[in-house]
Amino acid sequence: MNCRSEVLEVSVEGRQVEEAMLAVLHTVLLHRSTGKFHYKKEGTYSIGTVGTQDVDCDFIDFTYVRVSSDELDRALRKDALRNSGGDGLGQMSLEFYQKKKSRWPFSDECIPWEVWTVKVHVVALATEQERQICREKVGEKLCEKVINIVEVMNRHEYLPKMPMQSEVDNVFDTGLRDVQPYLYKISFQITDALGTSVTTTMRRLIKDTLAL
Amino acid sequence: METDINSQDRKDLDKFIKFFALKTVQVIVQARLGEKICTRSSSSPTGSDWFNLAIKDIPEVTHEAKKALAGQLPAIGRSMCVEISLKTSEGDSMELEIWCLEMNEKCDKEIKISYTVYNRLSLLLKSLLAITRVTPAYRLSRKQGHEYVILYRIYFGEVQLNGLGEGFQTVRVGTVGTPMGTITLSCAYRINLAFMSTRQFERTPPIMGIIIDHFVDRPYPSSSPMHPCNYRTTGEDTGVTYPSVEDSQEVCTTSFSTSPPSQCVFTVTKAHFQTPTPVVTDTLRVPMAGLAFSHQLSSSRLSYQPAALGVGSADLAYPVVFAAGLNTTHPHQLMVPGKEGGVPLAPNQPAHGAQADQERLATYTPSDGAHCAATPSSEDTETVSNSSEGRASPHDVLETIFARKVGAFVNKPINQVTLTSLDIPFAMFAPKNLELEDADPMVNPPDSPDTESPLQGSLHSDGSSGGSSGNTHDDFVMIDFKPAFSKDDILPMDLGTFYREFQNPPQLSSLSIDIGAQSMAEDLDSLPEKLAVHEKNVREFDAFVETLQ
Numbered sequence: 062m063n064c065r066s067e068v069l070e071v072s073v074e075g076r077q078v079e080e081a082m083l084a085v086l087h088t089v090l091l092h093r094s095t096g097k098f099h100y101k102k103e104g105t106y107s108i109g110t111v112g113t114q115d116v117d118c119d120f121i122d123f124t125y126v127r128v129s130s131d132e133l134d135r136a137l138r139k140d141a142l143r144n145s146g147g148d149g150l151g152q153m154s155l156e157f158y159q160k161k162k163s164r165w166p167f168s169d170e171c172i173p174w175e176v177w178t179v180k181v182h183v184v185a186l187a188t189e190q191e192r193q194i195c196r197e198k199v200g201e202k203l204c205e206k207v208i209n210i211v212e213v214m215n216r217h218e219y220l221p222k223m224p225m226q227s228e229v230d231n232v233f234d235t236g237l238r239d240v241q242p243y244l245y246k247i248s249f250q251i252t253d254a255l256g257t258s259v260t261t262t263m264r265r266l267i268k269d270t271l272a273l
Numbered sequence: 274m275e276t277d278i279n280s281q282d283r284k285d286l287d288k289f290i291k292f293f294a295l296k297t298v299q300v301i302v303q304a305r306l307g308e309k310i311c312t313r314s315s316s317s318p319t320g321s322d323w324f325n326l327a328i329k330d331i332p333e334v335t336h337e338a339k340k341a342l343a344g345q346l347p348a349i350g351r352s353m354c355v356e357i358s359l360k361t362s363e364g365d366s367m368e369l370e371i372w373c374l375e376m377n378e379k380c381d382k383e384i385k386i387s388y389t390v391y392n393r394l395s396l397l398l399k400s401l402l403a404i405t406r407v408t409p410a411y412r413l414s415r416k417q418g419h420e421y422v423i424l425y426r427i428y429f430g431e432v433q434l435n436g437l438g439e440g441f442q443t444v445r446v447g448t449v450g451t452p453m454g455t456i457t458l459s460c461a462y463r464i465n466l467a468f469m470s471t472r473q474f475e476r477t478p479p480i481m482g483i484i485i486d487h488f489v490d491r492p493y494p495s496s497s498p499m500h501p502c503n504y505r506t507t508g509e510d511t512g513v514t515y516p517s518v519e520d521s522q523e524v525c526t527t528s529f530s531t532s533p534p535s536q537c538v539f540t541v542t543k544a545h546f547q548t549p550t551p552v553v554t555d556t557l558r559v560p561m562a563g564l565a566f567s568h569q570l571s572s573s574r575l576s577y578q579p580a581a582l583g584v585g586s587a588d589l590a591y592p593v594v595f596a597a598g599l600n601t602t603h604p605h606q607l608m609v610p611g612k613e614g615g616v617p618l619a620p621n622q623p624a625h626g627a628q629a630d631q632e633r634l635a636t637y638t639p640s641d642g643a644h645c646a647a648t649p650s651s652e653d654t655e656t657v658s659n660s661s662e663g664r665a666s667p668h669d670v671l672e673t674i675f676a677r678k679v680g681a682f683v684n685k686p687i688n689q690v691t692l693t694s695l696d697i698p699f700a701m702f703a704p705k706n707l708e709l710e711d712a713d714p715m716v717n718p719p720d721s722p723d724t725e726s727p728l729q730g731s732l733h734s735d736g737s738s739g740g741s742s743g744n745t746h747d748d749f750v751m752i753d754f755k756p757a758f759s760k761d762d763i764l765p766m767d768l769g770t771f772y773r774e775f776q777n778p779p780q781l782s783s784l785s786i787d788i789g790a791q792s793m794a795e796d797l798d799s800l801p802e803k804l805a806v807h808e809k810n811v812r813e814f815d816a817f818v819e820t821l822q
Binding site: 068088092095096097099107108109110111112113114115116117122124125126129130203204207208210211212215217223225230238239240 | 309310311312313314315316317320322325326369388393396399400402403404407408411412415444445446447448449450520711802
């Protein structure tokens, strides 16, 4: 199956990294989260309500909308923090996947169906004036990124089918109390050597597939 | 086209589109309220949350939207538009964005109404939530307040983009295909916010720039009134009670099944919708700081004139003005001399007066032809302080002084002021009026009076000569001395010159026995009037004295 892949690039100052990451992550997850499913008899289900809230960035002139779920926010912050700090080029991947049950002894497959890659280029600024300009510029850039994200989301391309009750955990992350995002994982690379990343990915793929 | 869709689906689709339109308007208007929006997620489905999104319904906004729709739905050629505009406190307005919900002919007949269309509409609303925060109007709306407000207007029909100025940009929020057509949600927004006038929306330099076609008339008059993007409870309104969303009793689809949905009661909580900003009215808003200040300045000017006339001495007049006529909200501004159209200096501090007088001295002494380190001021002193003879002269001199200091403040000749009461500080530095010198007997005293000190004698005796420095002091040779801590004689008034000139204070004209009988008589005649004026201004004198303490 083809995995849809989108790449976004941003140049930010060091202290803006976390907020820029979170802005992108939350905007994507806003579109990729639903309310909690409540299955009823006869194979029907109802969906809970997703609340939203505005978040003002402290270091960027930007406001983004996120799902009102503190659990999700905490999980994302934990991931985003890993990549913050340090100069140079960093890359974060947000991957939406489906689990495919395999027979024993093979473990479940994780099949990505959408990958968002955010390349972050961290710059160091010397003066306060440059920082002020950077605040505005990065804000404008993030506005463009949100528009890009929305454009992709509204292509209405492949989405996993709504699962039966027994399979809901293969499609959605049901661990959160108030919302239900599609299964996702976040990975980082703080390197600019492409070779290293390919090797790591291959190694991981082989490991996951064989699980020996 | 319509035969492919069954009646139930058609009904559902119409319902979805109707509520989608209402929710779209709510999202857009709420995003322009100027504050952060926060709604809670709920794991248990409620029948009232359309599209599984917690979007509060502001009754007024729903009412306006329904009024605009008038029972119709967005269809081909009939779009629902939400216009967001900005209105300044001066009453100027400008369109910022037009959000359009349109339907085109492209149909998707295979799509499932109750599931796919519904979920895609939900996704589109989420996209709308995200996009409403990234257009330029969002940042403007977050900063609305006293200087400007954001207004909204809903209309149905043809999209009118002319008010957005040149080079407006469009962003497409998303599309949802249905068997009846494709629903498209987009936004056209102004990017050029340049002003031609000096008015600005923000005190800080705006990110977006300023508006250039600010004063262009709209080609199409608004068919519906503008509304402010602020929410007030129905109680605060003009008495019109907007019905709460009665359609909430029409339950939205939350369960994707064939079983009938259950009824729910919908309650509006106004936790987030206090009155953030004042309601826009047609009256002029509270003026900005500058306008308020100029208003106060004019009133202070009016109050200054009588004070000046009555008091007749500058050192008393200025503080009086400041104490009595002023708006205390701008004390700092008003104490800044010379910047605001003739606000006078406060000469109750000698330094200021000295500086001001320095300027005058610098200006006038060249005309005398005698700018020297010795005491040119002695002549001035005599001119100013001794001439009580010609009314015109001291008044002219005084006027000159005042004109320079206060600009438009004083026009009337200050008849009541004589030089005897001309206790302006550093009167000796007042410009010497050459025309008056000859007429002024004080300038040319007939005799050397018996003065107490030889210095004073020398002053009077030499007053006649026009600015020759050497004649000033016959008895005493003035050596150019350099007092401690003084700079070189570069400035017209330096410490050394100051010392020298203050060594020879002007003689009070009333003490001078050279005053002719005529002037004495005139003095005596004018005394009652002067006294009356002084008595009238006793309060101001007292206020001045208090300021000194």
